[in-house]
Amino acid sequence: MTALLATERIKLFTTRSPWWSMIMTLGITVGLAGMVALTHAGDRPLTVEHSQFGSQFGLMIITVMAALAVTTEYRFATIRTTFQAVPNRTSILLAKTAVVTGLAVVVGEITAFGSWAVAKLIDGGPELSIRDSGDLRMVAGVGLVYGVAAVMAVAVGILVRQSAGAISILLIWPLLAENLVGLIPRVGDDLRNWMPYVNAGRFLNGVDPEMPLSAWGALAYFAGVAAVLLGTALVVANRRDA
Amino acid sequence: MIEATGLTKHYGRTVAVDNLSFGVGEGRVTGFLGPNGAGKSTTMRMILGLDRPTSGDVRIDGEHYRDLKRPLTTVGALLDAKWVHPNRSARAHLRWLAAASKLPYSRVDEVLDIVGLTAVANKRAGGFSLGMSQRLGIAGALLGDPRVLLFDEPVNGLDPEGILWIRRFMHRLAAEGRTVFVSSHLLSEMAQTAQDLVVIGRGKLIYQGTVDDFIANATENTVVVRSPELDRLTELLRADGVSLVADGDAIRVSGVDSAAIGELAAANKIVLHELNPQIGSLEEAFIQLTGDTVEYTAHTDQHTAPAEPAGATEEAPPA
Amino acid sequence: MSLLTAERIKLFSTRSPWWCGLAAVVLPIGFTALLVGQANGGLEVGVTTTQATANLGRSVVMVLAALAVTTEYRFSTIRSTFQATPNRIAALLAKTAVVAALAGVLGELVAFGSWGVSRLLKPSADLALDSADDWRSVAGEGLVFALAAVLALGVGILVRQTAGAVALLLVYSLLVENLIQLIPTAGEDIHRWMPFVAADQFIGVGQRIPDPAFGPWGYLVYFAGISLVVLAAALVTANRRDA
Structure with missing residues (x-):
């Protein structure tokens, strides 16, 4: 497995997309945190939550990066070279998932703590201190959400194999479709409670007592959906022609 | 040793490979011959476990490709030179392949040197010419120092220099005792490179055996004769029941050898300007054998092979 | 005219416009059916309610429009295009016209489809198009879709890369415009000038801007203006750089 992880690590870092997505995520989220801290005025103090203003933006960039890590392999047919070198498709795809996820977690932690630190430097208000587990989860949890x-x-990249399709699904789903589900009368709120990205948000931003899952339960649910999708993707990748 | 038995692949309703059985012998160059679209690439992808056969089986040294441990150390392959990420450098491309096969990175520099890409190793592969991409692909195939090598149309689109380089390279690999399985739709290319042949058309096996037998069995040997008294010689030959056809200011005689024709001319005091035995070419043999299984033929590249007699390759086969 | 024909053939002879077009129409209408079908006496279904999910179609149409040009760059057919029509502005305008027309048609299909399915499911609701405002809310989607496609095409020409263009368009229209609102103090003032916010004001969906700067048609003109500025920037760039 270490050899496979090394393979995928080399593959990921010898193209440009992980680099620019890291720089963009870092620059934009930390920049936004700084901007919020600078422009903030008025009666309500700046909170830890404010410092994570750009985290959803970073989430989308990481999502695009992760999808591209797979779809570009299909686009340039390097997936065939990959499966030729490692015919055990499940293990090499799991190695890829692990490497991409690892990068996402690291980028998430750096941007989250970076954003918080910048906000704290500029504002320094007491509400910006990480005082309880909720505050900590709000910052340190960003990496976990990025990872999932x-x-x-x-998974979606493996299933769809096409950059445009995968990115469209991965962006339209959390940004629009999950919100539209909430608009459905009567059942909408219940359905929305089981939307994966809604649960990711709930994990970070605290729990509404009305919600069925605890904060960590919400993260586990988000991870569960991802795991099921990945499992499906692996089965499909094993069945079809490369 | 590659062994295919009853290999079949359907894509929807299209039958790409149809009950194909053949063997590739050890330590020899085996040509995999067939027109474009005959199913050569599909067969190669199935050998490498990339595509699943609809039915049938193909094994390398008795094992399925998917069950090989560190497969690049057993089988090296170049199916398509463009299967590289354009923004990755040649060295990075080979480095990840090496990592996947647990090979030392020093091997990357070795193969880069073998194919002559050391100078451009850190340039992005997307900027490579086809010839350079082909070399990079071959470097990848050689990385694990495998006993078996597969090449799909390695000279396709290359300039004469590139073709010569590849051809020499194949010979060198075979001389090192490796098994080389190389596909082509260029018959002349196979005549120069291969010892054995597997010939397919429309996914079906047409011939398996040596190149020499293929030519001997499938072609008729003819003799071109030129003479100022061609009419008289024609009459004499016809009287003996020999078949011949007019070919410009010469005749093309089949069924008898040049010695018999020379003796017949001498006995009748006929002057001969030319008495030229023609050895059947792969092209003729191929067209003879495949007949209507030829879907497309390519021509232009064959001009790079000066040893080829003109003729058969230039004619459009019956559709 | 021949340029339009050429671009029409190009667009419809590949598969992605068909898939995108299908998704752009089916998704919002299906969602509207869910939305309206679940509504009981409590929820008031009005004409604008039927257009609440149209942005789903608009997003997909923007992907379609971006792909129409980025795939040309990806497969280098843009070179053949410019070889056949050295006047790049004319070639790209023809493409824009064809894509915008298709987007307009898809927009009308989405709008009237959503409205029609709502009428079917809730015959009791007041869904008659009996005012100019009602007509604007429904028939106006075609204009919004077409202009969104023009914007997307412009971005596609500028970025040239499928993944980049699609990600930029979707993240911007679905996330950035909303996030901006959350910026303390200045957020609301910037948000009211955002192009897709303007498009929503024209249709009458999304949040209402307090003290709007324009009437609905003014907002449409504003949205059109931004789309055309992006397109113009794209045309100038395409004309300057190597194909």
Whole structure:
């Protein structure tokens, strides 16, 4: 497995997309945190939550990066070279998932703590201190959410194989479709409670007592959906022609 | 040793490979011959476990490709030179392949040197010419120092220099005792490279055996004769029941050898300007054998092979 | 005219426009059916309610429009295009016209499809198109879709890369415009000038801007203006750089 992880690590870091997605995620989220801290005024103090203003934006960039890590392999047919070198498709795709997820977690932690640190430097208000587990989860949890989102993106990438299709699904689903589900009368709210990205948000931003899952339960649910999708993707990749 | 038995692949309703059985012997160059679209690439992908056969089986040294441990150390393959990420450098491309096969990175520099890409190793592969991409693909195939090598149309689209390089390279690999299985739709190319042949048309096996037998069995040997008294010689030959056809200011005689024709001319005091035995070409043999299984033929590249007699390759086969 | 024909053939002879077109129409209408079908006496279904999911179609149409040009760059057919029509502006305008027309048709299909399915499912609701405002809310989608396609095409020409263009368009229209609102103090003031917010004001969906700067048609003109500026920037760029 270490050899496979090394393979996928080399593959990921010898193209440009992980680099620019890291720089963009870092630059934009930390930049937004700084901007919020600078422009903030008025009666309500700046909170830890404010410092994570750009995290959803970073989430989308990481999602695109993770999807591209797979779809570009299909586009340039390097997936065939890959399966030729490692015919055990499940293990090499799991190695890829692990590498991409690892990167997503690291980028998530750096951007989250970076954003918080920048906000704290600029504002320094007491509400910005990480005082309880909820505050910590809000910052440190970003990496976990990015990681699970990366698994989701890799899975969708394997299933769809096409950059445009995978990115469209992965962006329209959390940004629009999950919100529209909430608009459905009567059942909408119940359905929305079981939407994966809604649960990711709930994990980060605290729990509404009305919700069925605890914060960590929500993350586990988000991870569960990702795992099921990945499992499906692996089965499909094993069955079809490369 | 590659052994295919009853290999069949359907894509929807299209039958790409149809009950194909053949063997590729060890330590020899085996040509895999067939027109474009005959199912050569599909067969190669099935050998490599990339595509699943609809039915049938193909094994390498008795094992399925998918069951090989560190497969690049057993089988090296170049199916398509463009299967590289354009933004990755040649060295990076080979490095990840090496990592996947647990090979030392020093091997990357070795193969880069073998194919002569050391100078451009850190350039992005997307900027490579076809010839350079082909070399990079071959470097990837050689990485694990495999006993078996598969090449799909390695000279396709290359300039004469590139073709010569590849051809020499194949010979070198075979001389090192490796098994080389190389596909082509260029018959002349196979005549120069291969010892054995597997010939397919429309997914079906047409011939398996040596190149020499293929030519001997499938072609008629003819003799071109030129003479100022061609009419008289024609009459004499016809009287003996020999078949011949007019070919410009010469005749093309089949069924008898040049010695018999020379003796007949001498006995009748006929002057001969030319008495030229023609050895059957792969092209003729191929068209003879495949007949209507030829779907497409390519021509232009054959001009790079000066040893080829003109003729058969230029004619459009019956559709 | 021949340019339009050429671009029409190009667009419809590949598969992605068909898939995108199908998804752009089916998804919002299906969602509307869910939305309206579940509504009981409590929820008031009005004409604009039927257009609440149209943005789903608009997003897919933007992907379609971006792909129409980025795939040309990907497969280098843009070179053949510019070889056949050295006047790049004319060639790209013809493409824009064809894509915008298709987007307009898809927009009308989405709008009237959603409205029709709502009428079917909730015959009791007041869904008659009996005012100019009602007509604008429904028939106006075609204009919004077409202009969104023009914007997407412009971005596609500028970015040239499928993944980049699609990600930029979707993240911007679905996330950035909303996030901006959350910026303390200045957020609301910037948000009211966002192009897709303007498009929503024209249709009458999404949140209402307090003290709007324009009437609905003014907002449409504003949205059109931004789309055309992006397109113009794209045309100038395409004309300058190597194909």
